[in-house]
Amino acid sequence: MNQSISAAEELAALTAHDASCRLAEGTVSSVQLTQLMLDRIAASQNNAFITVNPKALEEAAAADARRQKGEARGPLDGIPMALKDNISTQGLRTTCASRMLAEFVPPYSATVARRLSEAGCVLLGKLNMDEFAMGSTSENSYFGPVRNPRDPQRIAGGSSGGSAAAVAENLAYFTLGSDTGGSVRQPAAMCGVMGMKPTYGRISRYGVVAFASSLDQIGPITKDAQDCALVLNAIAGKDPYDGSSLMNPLPDYLDALKDGAAGLRIGIPKEYMGEGISEEVRMAVERVAGLLEAQGAIVETCSLPRTEYALSAYYVISSAEACSNLGRYDGVKYGYRTQAYANLAEMIEKTRSEGFGDEVKRRILLGTYTLSAGYFDAYYKRAQQARTLIMEDFRKVFRQYDVLLTPTSPVTAWALGQKHANPLEIYAMDVCTVSVNVAGLPALSLPCGTDSQGLPIGAQFIANTLGEAVLLRAAAAAEKGGKA
Amino acid sequence: MTTYEIVVGIECHVELKTKTKLFCGCAAEFSDDPNRRVCPVCLALPGALPVVNRQAIEYAVKAALALHCEVQPFSRFDRKNYYYPDLPGAYQITQMFHPIAKGGYVDIETTKGSRRIRLNRIHVEADAGKLLHASGGIGGAGGTLADDNRASTPLIEIVSEPDLRSAEEARVYGEKLRTILEYAGVSDVKMEQGSMRCDANVSVRPKGDPVLGTRAEIKNVNSFKALERAVNYEADRQIDLIEDGGSVVQETRGWDDEKGVSISMRLKENAHDYRYFPEPDLPPILLDPERIKGIGLTLPEMPEDRKSRWIKELNLPACDSEQIASSRFSAELFDRTVALGADPKTAANWIMGEWTRCVRVKGIGMETEPVKAEHLAALLGQVSAGKINNKQAKEVFEEMFDTGEAPEQIIQRKGMVQVSDTGALDAIVQQVLADHPKSVEDYRNGRTQAIGFLVGQVMKASKGQANPGLANQLLAAALEAMK
Numbered sequence: 001m002n003q004s005i006s007a008a009e010e011l012a013a014l015t016a017h018d019a020s021c022r023l024a025e026g027t028v029s030s031v032q033l034t035q036l037m038l039d040r041i042a043a044s045q046n047n048a049f050i051t052v053n054p055k056a057l058e059e060a061a062a063a064d065a066r067r068q069k070g071e072a073r074g075p076l077d078g079i080p081m082a083l084k085d086n087i088s089t090q091g092l093r094t095t096c097a098s099r100m101l102a103e104f105v106p107p108y109s110a111t112v113a114r115r116l117s118e119a120g121c122v123l124l125g126k127l128n129m130d131e132f133a134m135g136s137t138s139e140n141s142y143f144g145p146v147r148n149p150r151d152p153q154r155i156a157g158g159s160s161g162g163s164a165a166a167v168a169e170n171l172a173y174f175t176l177g178s179d180t181g182g183s184v185r186q187p188a189a190m191c192g193v194m195g196m197k198p199t200y201g202r203i204s205r206y207g208v209v210a211f212a213s214s215l216d217q218i219g220p221i222t223k224d225a226q227d228c229a230l231v232l233n234a235i236a237g238k239d240p241y242d243g244s245s246l247m248n249p250l251p252d253y254l255d256a257l258k259d260g261a262a263g264l265r266i267g268i269p270k271e272y273m274g275e276g277i278s279e280e281v282r283m284a285v286e287r288v289a290g291l292l293e294a295q296g297a298i299v300e301t302c303s304l305p306r307t308e309y310a311l312s313a314y315y316v317i318s319s320a321e322a323c324s325n326l327g328r329y330d331g332v333k334y335g336y337r338t339q340a341y342a343n344l345a346e347m348i349e350k351t352r353s354e355g356f357g358d359e360v361k362r363r364i365l366l367g368t369y370t371l372s373a374g375y376f377d378a379y380y381k382r383a384q385q386a387r388t389l390i391m392e393d394f395r396k397v398f399r400q401y402d403v404l405l406t407p408t409s410p411v412t413a414w415a416l417g418q419k420h421a422n423p424l425e426i427y428a429m430d431v432c433t434v435s436v437n438v439a440g441l442p443a444l445s446l447p448c449g450t451d452s453q454g455l456p457i458g459a460q461f462i463a464n465t466l467g468e469a470v471l472l473r474a475a476a477a478a479e480k481g482g483k484a
Numbered sequence: 485m486t487t488y489e490i491v492v493g494i495e496c497h498v499e500l501k502t503k504t505k506l507f508c509g510c511a512a513e514f515s516d517d518p519n520r521r522v523c524p525v526c527l528a529l530p531g532a533l534p535v536v537n538r539q540a541i542e543y544a545v546k547a548a549l550a551l552h553c554e555v556q557p558f559s560r561f562d563r564k565n566y567y568y569p570d571l572p573g574a575y576q577i578t579q580m581f582h583p584i585a586k587g588g589y590v591d592i593e594t595t596k597g598s599r600r601i602r603l604n605r606i607h608v609e610a611d612a613g614k615l616l617h618a619s620g621g622i623g624g625a626g627g628t629l630a631d632d633n634r635a636s637t638p639l640i641e642i643v644s645e646p647d648l649r650s651a652e653e654a655r656v657y658g659e660k661l662r663t664i665l666e667y668a669g670v671s672d673v674k675m676e677q678g679s680m681r682c683d684a685n686v687s688v689r690p691k692g693d694p695v696l697g698t699r700a701e702i703k704n705v706n707s708f709k710a711l712e713r714a715v716n717y718e719a720d721r722q723i724d725l726i727e728d729g730g731s732v733v734q735e736t737r738g739w740d741d742e743k744g745v746s747i748s749m750r751l752k753e754n755a756h757d758y759r760y761f762p763e764p765d766l767p768p769i770l771l772d773p774e775r776i777k778g779i780g781l782t783l784p785e786m787p788e789d790r791k792s793r794w795i796k797e798l799n800l801p802a803c804d805s806e807q808i809a810s811s812r813f814s815a816e817l818f819d820r821t822v823a824l825g826a827d828p829k830t831a832a833n834w835i836m837g838e839w840t841r842c843v844r845v846k847g848i849g850m851e852t853e854p855v856k857a858e859h860l861a862a863l864l865g866q867v868s869a870g871k872i873n874n875k876q877a878k879e880v881f882e883e884m885f886d887t888g889e890a891p892e893q894i895i896q897r898k899g900m901v902q903v904s905d906t907g908a909l910d911a912i913v914q915q916v917l918a919d920h921p922k923s924v925e926d927y928r929n930g931r932t933q934a935i936g937f938l939v940g941q942v943m944k945a946s947k948g949q950a951n952p953g954l955a956n957q958l959l960a961a962a963l964e965a966m967k
Contacts (some may be wrong), residue, residue, distance in 0.1 A: 057539070088531045101530065108524045110531055207524075207531040214764035242523075243766050321764055324565050326527050327574025332630065348567055371759035380761055424618045 012036055012170040016227040019173050020075045023067065024359045030067075030078030033173075034060035034122050037080045041124065041171050046147040046180065048162040048171055050085050051093055052125040059122040072456040075230055079119025082172040084163045085126040085305070086133055087218070088207040089113050098131045099143035100329045100336045100355035110207025112218050119234040124164055124172050127162030131357045132326065133178055133211040135159050136186055136418070136426050140359040141420025145416055148191060150456060154413040158188030163221045164191040174222045180211050181207050181314050182408070184219035185445035187189050189408035189458020192447045195221045196228050199466050200440035202245040204239030212318035213244075215437040225475040228444070229253035232468060237420060243438065248466055256469035261477035262296030264470075267401035271307040272432055277410045280451040286406050288448045288459045291481030292405075292474065302401060304393045310435035315427060316370050316383035317438070321366030329355060362423065391439045398464040403474050407443040408458035425455040436462055444471040446478055485725075487691045490719045491699075492654045492684055493646035496661060497639050498610065498671045499679040502544040506610045506638035507534030507577065518616070518631035526636035528573030532767050535560075539767060540638035542672040542779050544584050546607045547640055549780045550668040552660075553588030554605055557771050561608075561763040566756045569630050570613040578609035578641075580760045584769065590644075590664065591788065592656045593806075600647040601657050610636045621636075646685065650913055655708045658682050661809075662708075667786055667812040672851075675707050686718040687732070697722070698732040702746055704739045714739040718746060756849065790815050798828040805837055813850035814839070820857030823935035826864045834860065838878055842885045854885050863891040873952055875943070876900050904951040906958065909942070912950070912957045916941045917966075927963050935959055 009018075011028065013062055021029040032058050038214035055061075064080035072078070086096045088106040090113075095101045117123065130140040138161025138264035146161035148154040149169035156165040158176025164187035167175055177184040179197035188195025197219045205216055232253045239245045252304065255377070268289060273282055289299045331337035331351030339348035356364070370379035397404065410432060419426045436443040442465070445458040459478070463470045503684075505512045508525035508903045515521050523656045525534040562580040587604035613632035636928060642661065648654050662680060672679040687697035693724045698772050705711045717739075726813055739745075763864040785793075787809040794800040794809075799881055814835050821831045848854050863884065867877045872895060883894045916938055917924055926934040935956065942955040 084529075088529075094530070096530070104525075104530070106529065106531070106533075108529070120672065205531075206533050209530040210763075210765075241535060242533050244533075244764075320761055324563050324575050324759070324761070327565055328530070328572065328575060330567055330569070332569045332571070333527070334529075344569065368759065371761055373757045373759075376759075376761070 001443060008036060011418070012040060014173070015050075015223045016081075016173040017075065017230060018464060020080055020230075023078050024072070030060040030063040030122060031057060033078070034080045034124070037124050037171060037173075039432055040169070044169060044171060046149055046156070046169060047144050048128055048146055048156075048166050048169065049082065049125045050095055050097060050128050050141075050143050053092055053123045056080065056124050059452055062121050063122060064085050069316075073118070073120040074234075076116070076234055076303075078122065079120070079173050080122040080124050081116065082124040082127050082175045083131055084160050084164070084175070084177045086111055086129065086178055086209040086211075087126075087176060088209065088244060089126065090121065090367060092126065092351075093107050094126065094209065095142070097098070097129045097327045098141055098356065098360070099142045101209075102142060102336065103270060108207065110403075111204035111241060112235045113207065115235050115350070116176075121234075127160070127166055127175060127177075129162055129177075130159035130183075131323070131360050132157040132209070133180055133183055133216075134322065134359050134363050136182070136429055138162065138187065139416065139420075142357065145417070148413050150192060150454065151413065154415055154455070155190065157190035157409070157413060159183040159187075160221065161187045164188045167191070167193045167221050168224060174220055174227055176218055176231075176235075177221050178211070179217050179437065180215045180318060181430050181437050183415065184221060184431070185408050185433050185443060185458065185460060188221050189445045189447070189454060190413040192194065192450070193221055193223060194225065194228055194252045194444065194446055195219060195230070196444040196468070196471065197234065197442060198468050199246070199442045200234065200437075201244050202236050202442070202466065204242040204245045204470065206239055206241040208322075212321040213215040213273045213325060214321060215314070215318055217435030217437070225472050225479055226254070226257055228475070229257060229472050236468075246466070248397075249305045251469050253469060253472055257476040260295060261292045261459070261474065261481075264297040264403065264474060264477070265290065265401045266292060266297050266299045266429055266474070267302035267309070267397055267404045268299065268402055269304045269397070270301050271304055272406035276431065277407055278412070278451075280409060281412070281457050284451075285459045286458040288446070288478050289291035289405055291478055295477055295481055297303040297477075299405075301399050302404070304390075304397060304435070306389045306393045307435055310438050311428065311431055312388055313383040313386040313390065314430070314434035314438050315366070316379050317387065319363045320371050320380050321367070323364045323371065326356075326360070326364055331355070336425055359423070360419050377456045387438050390435055393461075394441060394464070402463070402470050403467070404462040406460045408460040409433075412451050412455035412457060413454070420474075432460060441465060441474055442468045442471055444475055446475050448478070448482070488688045488719070488723050489693075490648075490650055490715065491646050491687045491696060492715055493655060494644045494648065494880065495655060495683045496658070497681040497683075498547070498643075498665055498673060500540050500638040500640060501527075501671050501679075502537055502541075502543060503640055504537055504839075505593050505636045506537050506540050506608070507636050510636075510961035511635045512694070516718075518629070519633060522635070523634040524738055526572065527632055529573060534577060534636075534763075536766060536769070537638060539656050539855070540608065541584070541771075543638070543774060546668050546671045546781045546783060547642075547665055547705065548588065548606050550664050550774070550783055550786060551588040551590060551603060551606070551642065553585035553603060555771060555776045556582065557773070558582060558768055559584040559771075560768040561766045562760050565759040567572045567810050569628070570615050570632075570635070572632055572635055576610060576612065577763055577766070579607035581762065582768075583607035590657060590660050591817045592660050594651060594652050594656050596650075596652075599647075601647045602654075604643040604645050606642050609639050609641060611639050611862060629851050638960060638967060640812035646687075650718070651712045651719065654684055655712035658708045658711050663787055663810050667784055669784070669812070675705075681705075684711060684715055684718070686715055686722070688719050688726070698734050700732065700734065701736045702739050703736060703749070704743060710739060710741045710840045711871050713741070713744060714746060717744065721729070721746075738811070743945065784812065784816075787812075791813045791820070792830070794818075800828050800832055800838065804832045804836065808832060810905065811850055812847065813853070817853075817855070817857055817860065819873070821861045821864070824861035825862045825869070830864055830868075831860070834864065834881070838881045839885075846885070848885075854888070855881070856888070859884050859890055866891060866895065870904055872900050873948070873950070875948055875952075904954055906954070908956055909946070909950055909954060912942055912945050913955065913962055916945060917959075917962060924963065924966065928966065937965065943955045
């Protein structure tokens with residue numbers, strides 16, 4: 001009995017690429033892997049899932065049948081995975097963790113969901129998050145907070161808390177999250193897994209419920225760099241349904257893993273290592289630098305002087321776009337509608353007052369204010385100017401460095417409920433991640449050890465536009481160095 | 485007493501006749517069946533994204549070039565945010581900060597002479613859906629229902645400067661705009677069906693005062709005649725207000741054409757704050773000069789150019805040229821008919837006469853080309869060759885119009901021949917003279933116009949087949965002989 005439990009634990013803990021090998025060898029079936037995940041999801045107390053896909057085993061059986069006929073589709077065929085609940089899935093409810101969409105079943109699938117399905121992946125279900133992806137703790141969910149599998153009294157990070165927690169607890173071989181200001185990287189760091197935010201436009205946003213359109217980007221959360229490359233291979237690339245998706249040709253991201261750190265030029269921006277960063281986090285990041293230096297990387301300190309504007313610019317731009325994107329939830333066609341109303345205006349007001357949670361309302365109010373007549377120039381326009389300056393900063397340093405190294409989060413996971421009283425304190429925790437979204441760049445959070453309480457720490461690599469391959473190269477090298 | 489000057493600026497929404505909607509692949513065509521032409525994008529479902537229709541951009545550029553605007557190498561979409569159940573996303577995608585075209589003008593001719601009306605800008609935007617207010621209930625549902633078939637169909641908005649100085653000018657400007665856009669081939673431009681919608685900003689001021697008065701915006705104007713009436717009504721209303729010691733308030737008013745009045749819809753204080761900002765889902769529209777030039781080359785010869793060419797090269801009277809050039813379809817029919825050898829003045833008369841009459845009476849759209857130039861030219865050829873007379877030709881024309889058949893076939897089928905045989909006609913002439921001694925008497929007493937009646941009788945007796953010229957000749961000769 002004990003032995004079989006540990007065998008199941010071992011199977012659940014596999015990376016996606018190892019699970020893929022087992023499927024290819026025929027030592028395990030997709031139905032077995034899927035059933036294992038479903039059992040674990042049912043037993044989990046961490047609230048990572050909002051909805052379990054009732055057709056998961058059916059999809060797994062189809063993958064097994066393909067494989068038996070010699071028609072396996074590729075390395076992800078039959079791999080059970082899960083999606084953040086802001087990624088539309090045809091026929092399976094997509095709630096955005098909001099009362100507003102608690103019963104909403106989309107009539108179409110997001111491009112990323114479709115691409116993973118075409119790659120043969122099995123959809124286990126939909127993952128918990130901060131409502132409409134607004135938050136850094138995954139506590140702002142209509143379905144209750146996500147607990148951190150490393151310490152259930154603590155937050156999993158956010159907004160893709162369910163996506164990170166599910167991978168950390170081996171409830172899925174990989175997941176997708178969305179990252180508007182750090183929402184893939186920060187929970188990945190807090191849960192001790194890998195999370196990547198690709199270049200803006202590298203992955204289609206079609207079907208991903210919009211929070212802030214100019215910042216949102218889908219990203220994989222995985223157990224290692226190789227899985228990250230595999231998933232990226234499956235979902236990246238031009239989508240005719242997304243006018244902002246990029247045409248640039250796609251490399252095979254697996255190739256990047258072999259290149260090693262020798263000759264890699266790494267910059268550590270000093271603004272990311274100063275005040276507010278916990279000592280343990282700083283040391284863990286420096287340890288990563290040391291590992292890479294030992295493999296022949298060149299590590300230097302550099303500067304991104306406009307970093308201080310990033311947080312304000314981010315909150316102005318993201319809230320402005322959010323207040324517009326969320327206008328459609330008026331109770332007219334779908335979603336929540338208030339029970340009693342006397343007229344149209346009251347229906348819309350009550351529907352929105354009752355359907356949205358506090359954090360969402362806070363952002364809508366903020367965005368509405370900054371876009372109002374007379375304030376537009378002072379806020380939105382200045383934020384866009386700051387955005388240009390931040391991009392310039394990055395352009396400059398990337399003339400000298402292949403990749404930048406910073407902390408992902410200034411601190412490790414804090415206790416559930418600890419920062420409820422002060423939203424601004426939580427906003428400030430996004431300081432290491434938001435400038436990447438503001439500049440549209442790719443970045444990756446790599447697990448790099450734990451603090452004295454055993455809580456995971458994440459190190460962030462940032463690359464120039466379309467530099468996903470170099471992120472994977474640095475991450476793979478750091479993983480290798482860490483194991484050695 | 486103060487003399488007032490009317491100042492009008494017009495914002496005109498024109499539906500572009502693209503195959504698909506502005507941001508998705510749904511057919512941009514009317515459907516009686518509600519919510520048939522919809523998809524996640526035009527319904528603004530969570531997660532859906534817009535992608536720009538290239539044809540819509542090309543049509544907008546074409547319209548801009550036809551109106552002498554400066555097409556912008558860089559333009560961009562913006563969001564106009566407001567809540568209304570016919571607006572699925574709670575924002576309209578439009579162009580506020582960087583429109584696709586700036587400047588431009590429309591030359592108009594009124595009874596007071598010709599004037600140049602400057603344009604401010606043209607921008608591209610998406611239309612909203614429609615609300616159906618059901619008192620009894622549609623399909624038992626009752627209340628108000630939304631139909632998004634029209635949601636996200638492409639529009640251009642053409643904004644004039646406040647250069648118009650009378651209700652007549654406003655009407656003529658609207659008509660001229662329609663003509664130009666019809667030539668450009670970018671829209672059906674039908675006011676009655678809503679593919680062209682004009683809102684008029686009207687103010688008045690003491691003549692000579694350089695400062696503009698407070699304006700009211702008049703909406704729901706469904707024809708050019710209604711536009712003229714609505715502007716007149718509004719100007720009178722404002723002048724009365726001022727004369728009575730009151731003042732005009734800035735507001736939006738709806739025109740009720742049946743009652744001939746406008747009603748206040750919304751005061752300025754209640755105006756929306758639209759919270760415009762750049763649309764983050766759509767990249768900017770970049771147009772290089774080569775592409776703009778290429779689009780310009782697809783424009784046909786415009787009405788002004790045709791008119792002056794006809795006057796100069798074909799000696800066509802100016803008023804005929806004006807009338808025929810006022811529609812691209814009559815202009816093209818005319819040019820092609822003349823190119824096939826028809827006499828210009830005769831062709832013009834037929835187009836202004838029978839063709840226009842049939843189009844109007846039968847309610848057939850000119851764009852359906854009910855009569856081919858080949859057929860009209862052939863018909864005129866039959867007349868000038870003396871094979872049929874004008875009266876017969878009108879009958880053939882109507883038949884051609886209804887059936888699309890060639891004139892030769894119709895003539896043959898109807899057994900029409902023009903009797904130009906002197907011998908055969910002579911007998912009829914003698915009979916007519918014998919039957920109408922009173923008219924003969926009149927003629928002999930110097931009332932020579934009596935011959936007209938007698939020609940008519942010859943035509944009647946010949947069942948319309950007599951050559952009327954010949955009949956006239958023979959009658960005159962016979963009457964002279966009887967003197």
